[in-house]
Amino acid sequence: MELYDAINNRRTIRDFEDEKISDEVLRRIISAAFKAPTNDHMRDWHFIIVTDKAQAAELLKPIPKSISDEDMDALIRDWDLSDALQQECYRNAVPKQYRMLFDASAIIVPLFGAKGVDILHPESISHLNCLASIWCSIENLFLAATAEGLGCDLRIPLGDEAEHARKVLGFPEGYEMPCFIGIGVPKKAAAVRQKEIDISSRIHYDRF
Numbered sequence: 001m002e003l004y005d006a007i008n009n010r011r012t013i014r015d016f017e018d019e020k021i022s023d024e025v026l027r028r029i030i031s032a033a034f035k036a037p038t039n040d041h042m043r044d045w046h047f048i049i050v051t052d053k054a055q056a057a058e059l060l061k062p063i064p065k066s067i068s069d070e071d072m073d074a075l076i077r078d079w080d081l082s083d084a085l086q087q088e089c090y091r092n093a094v095p096k097q098y099r100m101l102f103d104a105s106a107i108i109v110p111l112f113g114a115k116g117v118d119i120l121h122p123e124s125i126s127h128l129n130c131l132a133s134i135w136c137s138i139e140n141l142f143l144a145a146t147a148e149g150l151g152c153d154l155r156i157p158l159g160d161e162a163e164h165a166r167k168v169l170g171f172p173e174g175y176e177m178p179c180f181i182g183i184g185v186p187k188k189a190a191a192v193r194q195k196e197i198d199i200s201s202r203i204h205y206d207r208f
């Protein structure tokens, strides 16, 4: 697949077919992740692939399996989601947070070495470079998955989900997880519509 096709076809996929992905393909996708730009040349990243369903269930235990209509309405209200398409996205995504990971062919947990940086209280934006770098690698992973005919979703860990993941997966202190990734074969028409942006209103020449 051409690069621009992968970029244009990549969508967040939260509904998967019940199909496995070979280790060879997963390794190819993760090797693309390791080609991303990095702040310190070291790419101090690890990727934990979870395919065992008992381990997946343990890992995902803190994630709510559903949300009531009242809580969903409250979330839309409290987060001030006024755009209709944005609301549609959240109404589609929030109830699927558990299933989109559990039903995926694999859960991938990326890890980055935080090197003593207090990510939640950085002294300057450059102290977040290790976090920025792992996100570059995640986009590479998404594009490579798309090029393989696969789809991905992601969840930012909330509450104690990351610390729970540390215990279940056994990754050491000093490594942080930016997100959970679900990867699999997309169900037909699995993606929500993407908001179209008129880029001519977002590109500025010489000054804002």
Ligand SMILES: Cc1cc2nc3c(=O)[nH]c(=O)nc-3n(C[C@H](O)[C@H](O)[C@H](O)COP(=O)(O)O)c2cc1C
Residues within 6 Å of the ligand: 010, 011, 012, 013, 089, 093, 094, 097, 153, 154, 155, 156, 191, 192, 194
């Ligand atoms: C930083 C970041 C955080 C996100 N957090 C979540 C999340 O917690 N759960 C989820 O289902 N999707 C999450 N997403 C995916 C977005 O919902 C998705 O990218 C957006 O709706 C646009 O859809 P598209 O990826 O198909 O273009 C996140 C994406 C990014 C970049």
